[in-house]
Every structure is written in C-alpha cells, then in structure tokens.
Amino acid sequence: MPEIDPQTQTELEAAAFRRLVQHFRDRPDVQNIDLMNLSGFCRNCLSKWYKAAAEEKGHELTYDEAREIVYGMPYDEWKARHQTEATPEQQAAFAKSHAAADH
Numbered sequence: 001m002p003e004i005d006p007q008t009q010t011e012l013e014a015a016a017f018r019r020l021v022q023h024f025r026d027r028p029d030v031q032n033i034d035l036m037n038l039s040g041f042c043r044n045c046l047s048k049w050y051k052a053a054a055e056e057k058g059h060e061l062t063y064d065e066a067r068e069i070v071y072g073m074p075y076d077e078w079k080a081r082h083q084t085e086a087t088p089e090q091q092a093a094f095a096k097s098h099a100a101a102d103h
Helices: 005-024 033-039 043-056 065-071 075-082 089-102
Strands: none
Touching: 005 043, 005 065, 033 043, 033 089, 043 065, 065 075
C-alpha cells in the first residue's frame, strides 16, 4: 500500500464514511434487521460508533443526535416512513446470528 500521510488518511476515511451514510439514506428499503443479519451492524450501530467517537474527542452528543446524523432525519420520522415489521424469517435469522456471536 502506498504511504499516505495521516491527514490524507483521515480525509479519505471521512469521505468513505459520508458515502456509506449517503448510501444508507438512499436505500431506506434495506431494513436494519437485514443489515444486522448480513453484516452484523446497522444504522443504529453506526450511530453508536459516531457518538462514541464524538465523546472520545470531548464532544457531547446524544444517541438521538447521532442517529439523526446517520438517518438524515429524526429516527422516529425515519421509522414511521420506512421501517417495516420484521418477518418471522428475519427474526429467526437475527436470533441465530446473535446466538452464534455469543459463543
């Protein structure tokens, strides 16, 4: 891998993060439970990581504020517009993946 200075690395990581967030915003049809079942993380996880990173830098940020950054709107609004009820199959896959993660 070519040598990248720390500032450029941070800028590249920030750009990748912004693109990921925009991708999630552009795909509200992809449910969080599907993300969790396939990848082990979802929009809410990303929000928690964002909040933790802000706190590490000394910035106060609530979980709801972090979720609004990731979702592009208040979470309750996103949920009302886009979230569907999880199917029994989705719930079973979620339970199975979390049981495997606990071992």
